[in-house]
Amino acid sequence: MTSPDPGNVPSPDRDRLSASLLGGGCEPDPRFTLANERTFLAWIRTALAFLAGGIAVEAFTGDVFSPGLRRAVALSLLVLAMLVSASACVRWLKVERAMRLRKPLPLPVLVPILSLGGALVATGLIVFLVYGAR
């Protein structure tokens, strides 16, 4: 590990799982690997925020919403959290593979899911606030 020879040494710590999941190609610029990692972490934090929102709605809003609406809001937030975290993992892997093969990066499927989901939940709540709470 001490020999600074970036040429043909096999990658450090490539176990069989990494080898099969990451595919071929050559090691990308380490800065890109770290940037991809941070992007993944940012998405995971987004998912965690949705998760916290869902849990909190279910636990704390018993006096505000009717039981059905409370469950609907909590469920949609939790489902969003699951979708966002799952696709964060998939996207991290896709980007890592694309960088290894020097290919263009894949489009983020996550963004439309997230904006649509957020818009749906918000619209549902607005409708509730305008018509429901009488």
Next chain:
Amino acid sequence: MNRRGPVSLGHEDPGLQPERTLLAWRRTLMTLLVVCTIFLRWIPHFGLIALLPVIVSLVAGILIQIGLNARYRKSAKGLKQERIPAPLREVVVLGGTVIVLSVVGIYSVVSG
């Protein structure tokens, strides 16, 4: 960039990428801890199933925290050698944890 001192945690990346990445992991782990403590509020409603996410996130948090120190050293060294292994294990553990937490939440809300 071509000075090579003794092996240390130091690196010569002016963008401070290893630190930024380490801090991003720390932030994420802290958020994970916060989320798992909110789950504790579910125990009166849903019973002991609400403890499952707490245990899962604590174990995952500890595992990742242990891995992170090694990872920081690898990042600092890897930047000098222009290669860093992809953090596959950490990504799988963290992503899997968040997915498990969401599934437990969905299950509790649907069945409770």
